[in-house]
Amino acid sequence: MEAPPDNDVLWARSLHYAHDGTPALAGVSVGVREGEILAVTGPRASGKTTLLQCLAGQLTPQSGEVWFNSSPVHTMGPLARERLRRDRFGWIDTEPQLVPELTAWENAALPLLLRGSPHRAAKTAAMEWLERLDVGDCARKRPAALLQSQRQRIAIARALASDPSVLFADEPSAPLHRADRAHVLRTLTTAARSHTITVVLATHDEEVAALADRTIALVDGRRVGSLAAAEKEGQAECSLSV
Numbered sequence: 001m002e003a004p005p006d007n008d009v010l011w012a013r014s015l016h017y018a019h020d021g022t023p024a025l026a027g028v029s030v031g032v033r034e035g036e037i038l039a040v041t042g043p044r045a046s047g048k049t050t051l052l053q054c055l056a057g058q059l060t061p062q063s064g065e066v067w068f069n070s071s072p073v074h075t076m077g078p079l080a081r082e083r084l085r086r087d088r089f090g091w092i093d094t095e096p097q098l099v100p101e102l103t104a105w106e107n108a109a110l111p112l113l114l115r116g117s118p119h120r121a122a123k124t125a126a127m128e129w130l131e132r133l134d135v136g137d138c139a140r141k142r143p144a145a146l147l148q149s150q151r152q153r154i155a156i157a158r159a160l161a162s163d164p165s166v167l168f169a170d171e172p173s174a175p176l177h178r179a180d181r182a183h184v185l186r187t188l189t190t191a192a193r194s195h196t197i198t199v200v201l202a203t204h205d206e207e208v209a210a211l212a213d214r215t216i217a218l219v220d221g222r223r224v225g226s227l228a229a230a231e232k233e234g235q236a237e238c239s240l241s242v
């Protein structure tokens with residue numbers, strides 16, 4: 001096993017993954033530097049979500065390596081991976097996944113509470129991020145009483161409140177209204193930069209990708225040269241499949 005380069009906080013080599021026989025990744029390698037915001041772009045079904053899941057230790061690649069600093073994630077057992085995800089990684093899904101029985105602030109504080117943070121400190125951190133994301137006035141409401149866009153802001157506050165080393169965001173702006181997107185994404189990227197949080201962001205929105213420091217593009221589970229090339233190949237595939 002070759003050790004990852006020193007300046008990459010996250011590093012993957014030659015990842016292969018198939019979902020029940022459907023190939024999703026076919027030899028993807030990528031390195032992410034500490035504090036970097038990396039956008040992963042590509043057309044639908046190009047493997048963006050699967051790549052984030054492998055990097056975040058949610059899926060174990062069928063072959064290839066994933067390293068977080070000097071730890072090999074691909075060989076970790078389920079408990080070690082769970083601990084890594086809980087203590088060092090954050091995840092923002094396309095659809096906000098909140099606990100329905102908990103209020104907004106309790107949802108945002110949950111990762112900190114699970115980690116053993118004192119109740120008061122967890123609440124203060126959660127409230128701070130809810131305010132920054134303009135949902136402070138929703139703090140005592142339960143998810144069912146909120147709009148989808150408010151729930152997504154709470155999911156983003158939850159991810160940031162736990163101060164992760166690496167934040168994975170899978171199409172995080174999809175449930176937001178167009179007018180909301182710029183504000184929420186700017187809050188996310190500004191927070192990441194000021195707290196040296198590394199961000200891996202899957203998107204097929206060029207405006208979202210423009211907020212990143214660097215972009216990699218996937219087509220059919222492989223890296224291609226650029227976002228433009230990914231879109232071109234995606235279009236070529238569509239016209240061939242018509």
Ligand SMILES: Nc1ncnc2c1ncn2[C@@H]1O[C@H](COP(=O)(O)OP(=O)(O)OP(=O)(O)O)[C@@H](O)[C@H]1O
Nearest residue numbers: 019020022023024043044045046047048049050051
């Ligand atoms: N749970 C699953 N079961 C079966 N096939 C899956 C599953 N998840 C993904 N796939 C398949 O793997 C391939 C890559 O999917 P993936 O979701 O990683 O791509 P994506 O680029 O994130 O797509 P999108 O932009 O539509 O979210 C696709 O062919 C998809 O149908």
